[in-house]
Every structure is written in structure tokens, then in C-alpha cells.
Amino acid sequence: xxxxxxxxxxxxxxxxxxxxxxxSLMGVAHAIPPQFTRAVxxxxxxxxxxxxxxxTCAVPSSTITVPANTTYHVEIVxxxxxxxxxxxxxxTAANWVTDTNFSGEGQINxxxxxxxxxxxxxxxxxxxGTANTSGGVVTFPFSFTSGxxxxxxxxxxFHFTSTNTLTNSDAVPSGATIDGxxxxxDDTPTTLEETNYSTSIITDDTITVSAVVxxxxxxSLTGNADTxxxxxxxxxxxxxxSNGINFRVETNAKGGWxxxxxxxxxxxxxxxxxxxxxxxxxATGPVGGAGTTVGxxxxxxxxxxxxxxxxxxxxxxxxxxxxxxxFPINPNTSVTGTAPDYDGTEVVAGxxxxxxxxxxxxxxxxxxxxxxxxxxxxGDIVQLVEKVxxxxxxxxxxxxxxxxxLVAAGEF
Amino acid sequence: MGRWxxxxxxxxxxxxxxxxxxxxxxxxxGFGGGGTAxxxxxxxxxxxxxxxxxxxxxxxxxxxGAGEAYEKQANVPTxxxxxxxxxxNKLKLVxxxxxxxxDALFAVAISSDNFATTQYxxxxxxxxSTLTMSDYLTYAAWGSATGxxxxxxxxxxxxxxxxxxxxxxxTESGYGPMSMAAxxxxxxxxxxxxxxxxxxxxxxxxxxxxxxxxxxVTNSSKRVWVSIDTNGESGGKVYVNGQNAGLKSLEAAxxxxxxxxxxxxxxxxxxxxxxxxxxxxGGPLALxxxxxxxxxxxxxxxxxxxxxxxxxxxLVAGRGSFILKAKTKPLTPASADYMEIxxxxxxxxx
Numbered sequence: 001x002x003x004x005x006x007x008x009x010x011x012x013x014x015x016x017x018x019x020x021x022x023x024s025l026m027g028v029a030h031a032i033p034p035q036f037t038r039a040v041x042x043x044x045x046x047x048x049x050x051x052x053x054x055x056t057c058a059v060p061s062s063t064i065t066v067p068a069n070t071t072y073h074v075e076i077v078x079x080x081x082x083x084x085x086x087x088x089x090x091x092t093a094a095n096w097v098t099d100t101n102f103s104g105e106g107q108i109n110x111x112x113x114x115x116x117x118x119x120x121x122x123x124x125x126x127x128x129g130t131a132n133t134s135g136g137v138v139t140f141p142f143s144f145t146s147g148x149x150x151x152x153x154x155x156x157x158f159h160f161t162s163t164n165t166l167t168n169s170d171a172v173p174s175g176a177t178i179d180g181x182x183x184x185x186d187d188t189p190t191t192l193e194e195t196n197y198s199t200s201i202i203t204d205d206t207i208t209v210s211a212v213v214x215x216x217x218x219x220s221l222t223g224n225a226d227t228x229x230x231x232x233x234x235x236x237x238x239x240x241x242s243n244g245i246n247f248r249v250e251t252n253a254k255g256g257w258x259x260x261x262x263x264x265x266x267x268x269x270x271x272x273x274x275x276x277x278x279x280x281x282x283a284t285g286p287v288g289g290a291g292t293t294v295g296x297x298x299x300x301x302x303x304x305x306x307x308x309x310x311x312x313x314x315x316x317x318x319x320x321x322x323x324x325x326x327f328p329i330n331p332n333t334s335v336t337g338t339a340p341d342y343d344g345t346e347v348v349a350g351x352x353x354x355x356x357x358x359x360x361x362x363x364x365x366x367x368x369x370x371x372x373x374x375x376x377x378x379g380d381i382v383q384l385v386e387k388v389x390x391x392x393x394x395x396x397x398x399x400x401x402x403x404x405x406l407v408a409a410g411e412f
Numbered sequence: 413m414g415r416w417x418x419x420x421x422x423x424x425x426x427x428x429x430x431x432x433x434x435x436x437x438x439x440x441x442g443f444g445g446g447g448t449a450x451x452x453x454x455x456x457x458x459x460x461x462x463x464x465x466x467x468x469x470x471x472x473x474x475x476x477g478a479g480e481a482y483e484k485q486a487n488v489p490t491x492x493x494x495x496x497x498x499x500x501n502k503l504k505l506v507x508x509x510x511x512x513x514x515d516a517l518f519a520v521a522i523s524s525d526n527f528a529t530t531q532y533x534x535x536x537x538x539x540x541s542t543l544t545m546s547d548y549l550t551y552a553a554w555g556s557a558t559g560x561x562x563x564x565x566x567x568x569x570x571x572x573x574x575x576x577x578x579x580x581x582x583t584e585s586g587y588g589p590m591s592m593a594a595x596x597x598x599x600x601x602x603x604x605x606x607x608x609x610x611x612x613x614x615x616x617x618x619x620x621x622x623x624x625x626x627x628x629v630t631n632s633s634k635r636v637w638v639s640i641d642t643n644g645e646s647g648g649k650v651y652v653n654g655q656n657a658g659l660k661s662l663e664a665a666x667x668x669x670x671x672x673x674x675x676x677x678x679x680x681x682x683x684x685x686x687x688x689x690x691x692x693x694g695g696p697l698a699l700x701x702x703x704x705x706x707x708x709x710x711x712x713x714x715x716x717x718x719x720x721x722x723x724x725x726x727l728v729a730g731r732g733s734f735i736l737k738a739k740t741k742p743l744t745p746a747s748a749d750y751m752e753i754x755x756x757x758x759x760x761x762x
Binding site: 032034035038039040041042043044045046103104105106108109177179195196197198199200202203204205206207208209210211212213214215216250252253254323324372373374376377378410412 | 500501539563564565566567597598599600601602603604606614615616617618619620621622623624625626632636642644645646647649651659661663664665666668700716717718719724736738740742743744745746747748749750751752753754755756757758759760761762
């Protein structure tokens with residue numbers, strides 16, 4: 001036999017023994033549970049000492065199968081602060097109400113937030129931590145009458161309310177970190193998967209934003225001169241109605257707007273159409289008829305056949321702009337209109353040519369648009385029309401005029 | 413001339429058959445130091461060294477072996493364990509092959525109690541209780557000079573590793589020297605500031621638009637600055653939401669609704685626009701649509717918790733900022749009490 005082969009054989013016998021003995025089970029293992037592929041715990045607020053809920057999400061690294069009628073748990077171990085005011089857990093488990101409403105929220109790490117299947121409506125166990133020494137623990141059960149699985153690679157989430165559950169600690173000192181543990185246990189309970197997480201508590205995580213929207217108000221007229229017909233000749237046997245002037249209001253006043261009119265003060269308490277050449281005033285007001293009091297809330301009327309002097313102002317809604325304020329309902333007619341004194345729509349049916357309101361040398365409300373805020377106006381339009389009747393003895397004159405002043409204001 | 417077969421009898425060993433050829437057989441031999449230098453009969457002579465001097469010496473930190481058995485063992489490998497980047501659940505090991513052939517196989521033992529107990533790095537680079545042949549990997553499979561990540565480790569724990577090698581049967585070495593490294597805790601650091609420029613500020617955090625000129629896109633005079641730092645394996649995110657879903661006036665009973673869009677085209681609105689996203693290392697930190705627009709484009713800040721900044725990787729000193737924009741229309745009710753309360757939160761992905 002060759003020399004070298006002889007040498008190998010003998011130690012080989014010992015080696016064979018060694019090979020059979022190794023590798024062997026060695027050591028006592030402190031098994032580390034498998035870790036979630038991903039764990040995300042998002043606080044509702046990081047503000048120190050504030051009440052908060054938490055959205056808890058986990059991606060199992062392996063599919064977890066829950067047998068029928070078997071309760072597994074999600075266990076959250078909360079962080080603790082090494083000094084100062086620590087996290088506080090309300091130990092009433094029923095307070096820790098859960099929800100799985102993530103409507104509108106996007107994905108996390110490319111994974112949709114899937115509702116944790118069959119998570120209980122509330123926690124079933126709360127263990128308060130020891131201040132500045134250990135974190136509190138809350139467990140949320142999940143089970144169902146038939147078996148189900150948490151599939152690996154899917155992100156499962158649930159949220160618990162901030163009401164009477166968790167209160168944040170003091171702000172974490174600069175340079176320090178805090179951490180907790182998220183785990184899923186079976187019914188024995190054995191930890192199936194767990195991951196450590198960290199969060200942050202700061203002095204304040206809110207920003208107060210303020211702004212001022214300045215007021216604006218626009219009043220415009222379609223003209224400044226109103227005439228009767230094309231010739232301005234007043235007939236004695238009819239109600240003479242002017243062509244009309246419109247005014248338009250646009251405002252962001254939250255309470256709407258109001259407009260007033262007043263007549264030129266001609267002294268001696270007489271307002272109306274005045275002729276300097278005739279030195280005569282066709283006084284504002286009705287000729288007989290119902291209502292002779294300014295501002296009594298009732299429009300007056302003129303004789304439809306003329307023959308007697310009268311001079312009224314009629315205000316009618318042309319446009320009640322959509323949205324915002326609305327013209328009120330006239331209490332006398334239950335019809336939406338301008339100020340009742342000048343609202344000429346309510347006295348007679350059909351085309352109304354004989355009613356209006358008496359002008360005053362003192363501002364009287366002629367129209368108002370209001371409502372529950374925001375009662376803004378996007379272009380309400382009111383038409384002002386003068387109505388005159390004359391008698392056969394009304395002094396002739398080609399210079400009968402009147403100046404009516406219109407003002408308006410937003411109700412800010 | 414005659415020839416005859418020499419037959420020798422050798423005591424039967426438990427595990428080995430008598431060494432023999434078709435013509436010759438050893439009838440006796442022994443183990444142990446000293447062996448027989450030669451053996452002969454009248455016609456044949458065998459010279460050889462059966463058994464050889466063997467032994468070893470060891471101290472607490474060194475071991476020396478002598479003899480052919482030791483000569484044939486694989487070279488004892490070295491190993492280095494490191495935490496290169498604030499890892500909380502993994503560490504990197506790099507094996508030093510010590511001139512073992514490329515087909516040599518290495519096994520790694522790991523312990524969190526200085527080998528009072530021992531576990532092993534498995535072939536999938538997790539930690540297990542047993543060592544099987546499949547866990548012996550080549551140097552290349554261990555990542556060569558780049559190394560490999562051992563995963564599934566506990567946070568804030570000191571780990572020790574050591575390696576051994578073998579190539580073929582009967583050549584396994586002992587474990588080489590230990591290397592130690594520690595995992596850290598998972599970490600998330602978050603803070604906000606409100607300022608026109610990038611600087612630290614203290615709460616209360618307030619942004620006042622002042623008077624909003626009608627039909628004009630107005631920028632807030634200050635920005636919201638966000639700091640985020642995390643060693644989360646999948647990074648972290650920053651979210652924003654608004655309590656009133658816009659600028660709300662109690663007096664006017666009206667809300668300038670927050671919405672996503674181009675305020676220059678919209679009649680009215682309020683929203684946020686990202687203005688910067690940086691980091692010292694890692695990340696990168698990035699803005700998330702629709703907060704990554706330009707011009708008058710804004711993203712909604714309503715009651716839904718919406719992601720505004722994101723990092724898919726661990727992040728060191730991430731810093732982002734966003735501005736607020738608002739626009740009113742002529743009919744936006746006038747009031748001095750328009751207000752919104754924004755909440756900015758963060759979460760690490762571990």
C-alpha cells in the first residue's frame with residue numbers, strides 16, 4: 001500500500017467520527033419573533049400633553065391565518081419618556097374605540113391602507129405603564145366565526161379614537177428618541193410578528209392661519225334723469241308713469257343691503273314735482289285712497305282716471321340675484337317685494353300703474369335684500385318709477401322737476 | 413520458486429474496515445502518538461508512519477494546532493460586524509476568507525449574550541437556533557468583500573458574531589475571532605417651524621394673510637418648515653390636514669374652501685404649495701403631488717390627512733417647507749375672522 005494512503009486512513013477514522021458529530025444542535029436560542037415587513041404608527045397629533053388617537057398599520061411578512069372562532073390580538077406597547085410627564089393611558093378598555101375609515105387617504109409605501117379584518121370595536125385590555133420606566137400596553141382583539149387570513153404584503157390598518165384613550169407625554173427632549181413595539185399574538189398568546197417603532201412628541205404641531213376679507217359695495221344707476229313718456233307731457237285723465245331708473249347693488253356684506261330714498265326739501269313741508277315758473281308743487285302723496293302716511297308700510301294709490309293731483313314713487317324688483325340675500329316678503333301682501341311703502345305690486349292685480357309710496361324729505365327705506373349670513377348680493381336690480389296724476393287746474397309749466405336722492409349701504 | 417499470499421489479521425474496528433488491497437492487508441496498526449515506523453516479514457517490509465504526533469494548545473484567545481490533521485483544516489476565517497447607518501433591526505457582516513479556496517464554505521454564529529447562548533445566521537440571513545449544512549455558504553454567497561445584512565435583529569442590542577470554515581470533509585476549522593456591533597433604537601425626530609426664512613421658531617405657530625385683495629392670489633408671508641429624521645427602513649412621511657377644510661369665518665358663516673387646483677383660474681380657494689425638500693443624507697425627501705406644483709397651483713388642506721412630504725428610505729436631517737395661498741372673489745363675504753388650523757404630523761415606516 002502506498003505510504004501516503006496509509007497516513008490518510010488513520011486520521012480519517014477519527015475525522016469520520018467528528019463529521020458524524022458535527023454540525024449539531026448547539027446553544028439555547030432566545031428566538032426573535034419574525035418582524036413585520038413594515039409597521040407604521042401615525043399619531044393624530046404630536047402635541048405634548050394632548051389627547052390623541054393613533055392609526056396603526058402593519059404589513060405581515062408571512063400570511064397569518066386566524067382559525068374560526070379564535071381570537072388573535074394586536075398589541076401596542078407605547079413608548080415612555082425617561083423623565084417628565086409621561087404618556088397616560090386611560091385604563092377603560094371600552095374607551096379605545098376603533099375605526100377603519102381611511103377614505104381619501106393615499107397609499108403608504110405604495111400600499112393601500114386596507115381595513116384590519118375583523119378588528120374589534122374596542123380594545124379588550126389596557127395596562128398602564130410605569131411612569132418614566134415602562135410603556136403602557138393596549139391589546140385589540142380580532143376574530144371571526146370563520147377562519148380568515150392576514151395576507152403577507154398587504155398593509156392592514158386601524159385607528160383608535162383620541163377620546164379618553166391616550167394622552168401624549170411632554171415633548172421629547174432634543175436629541176432623544178422614544179420607541180414602542182407593535183406585535184400580533186395568537187390565542188396562546190404567542191407573538192407571531194413584531195416590530196419596534198418610534199414616534200415624536202413636540203410642543204405644538206398646529207399652525208393657526210388667519211385672514212381678512214375686506215368689504216366691498218357697489219351701487220350703480222342706469223341713468224340720472226327720468227322722464228314721462230317721450231314728450232314728458234302729463235295727461236290729466238290718466239296716471240302718468242315715468243320711464244324708470246334702475247339701480248343695481250353688488251356687495252359682499254354678509255347681511256345684505258338696504259337702499260333709501262328722499263325727496264328734495266322744498267321747505268314748508270311740501271315735497272313733490274315743482275315748477276319754478278308756475279311756482280307750484282304737485283305734492284307727493286296719494287289723492288285720497290288708502291294710506292297717506294309716510295313709512296306706514298302700506299303703498300298708496302292714485303286715481304286711475306287722473307283728474308286729481310298725486311305723486312308717488314314705485315319701486316319694483318327687476319332682478320333678485322341668485323344666491324346670497326333675498327328680498328323680504330311683504331307682510332301686507334305675502335308677496336316678495338321692495339319696501340312695503342314703495343312696493344307698487346301689491347294693491348291691484350295685473351299691470352300695476354296706480355300705486356306707490358309717498359316721498360319724504362327724510363330718507364325712507366325703498367328696498368332691502370337680506371337673509372341669513374352670508375347674504376351677499378351679486379347684482380340685485382330695482383326699478384324706480386314715478387307716478388303722477390294732475391287735475392285740470394294744475395298750473396301749466398314745462399319745468400316741473402323733482403330730485404330724488406337714492407343711497408344704499410351694505411349690512412356688514 | 414514459489415509465491416504465496418501473505419495474510420495478516422487486523423483487529424476489527426467499529427467504524428472502519430481493515431485496510432486492504434487485493435493483494436495485501438494490514439493485520440495490525442495502532443493510533444496515537446508514536447506509531448510504528450516500519451513493519452516487516454521475511455519477504456515483505458512495510459515502512460510508514462501510522463499515526464503521527466498531534467496535539468493542540470489554546471488560551472482564552474488563541475488556539476494552535478499541530479499535526480497533519482490541523483494542517484488539513486480550513487483556514488480560520490475572520491469576520492467584521494458593523495452598524496453603518498443607525499440600523500435598528502439589522503447589522504452587516506463581512507467575512508475575511510483568510511485565503512481559503514473560493515469553494516470553501518463558511519458558517520456564522522451569532523449571540524446577543526457574548527455566546528453564553530449561541531444562534532446562527534441562516535442561509536436567508538435571518539437568525540435561527542440551528543446550524544444546518546445549508547447554512548454554510550461560500551464567501552461569494554456571504555457577499556464577498558461587500559458583506560451581507562443579518563436581519564430580524566432586536567433593537568438596541570449588542571451582537572457578537574464569529575465564523576468558521578470548511579472545504580470538503582474533515583476540514584472544518586474552529587471559530588475565528590469575534591466581532592461585535594450594536595443595533596440602535598428605531599428613531600423618529602420631527603419638528604415644525606413657521607417663518608419667512610429657514611430658521612427655528614417656537615410655538616404658537618401663526619400665519620396671518622392680512623387683507624386678501626379680491627380676485628388676487630395672495631401668498632402667506634411665512635412658510636411652514638418641517639424637520640424629519642428617521643432610521644425607519646422605509647423612511648417616513650409628513651402629513652397635513654385642516655380643521656375647517658379652508659379659511660372659515662364664523663361671523664360670515666362662510667368658508668373659503670381649500671381645494672386642489674390653479675388659483676389663478678379658480679374664482680376662490682385656499683391651499684398649500686411645497687417650496688423645498690432637502691436632507692443631509694439618505695432619503696431623498698420629496699414633495700408629494702398635488703403639493704409639488706408651481707405658480708398658483710396648490711394642494712388641498714382639508715380634514716383628510718394627506719401626505720405632503722415623503723421619503724422611501726432612512727433620512728438624516730430632512731427639511732421641507734410649504735407656503736399657503738388664498739384667493740377671494742368679489743362675493744366672498746367680508747369678515748375679519750377667517751381662520752384655519754392646520755395640523756402637521758409625521759410617521760416613520762419601520
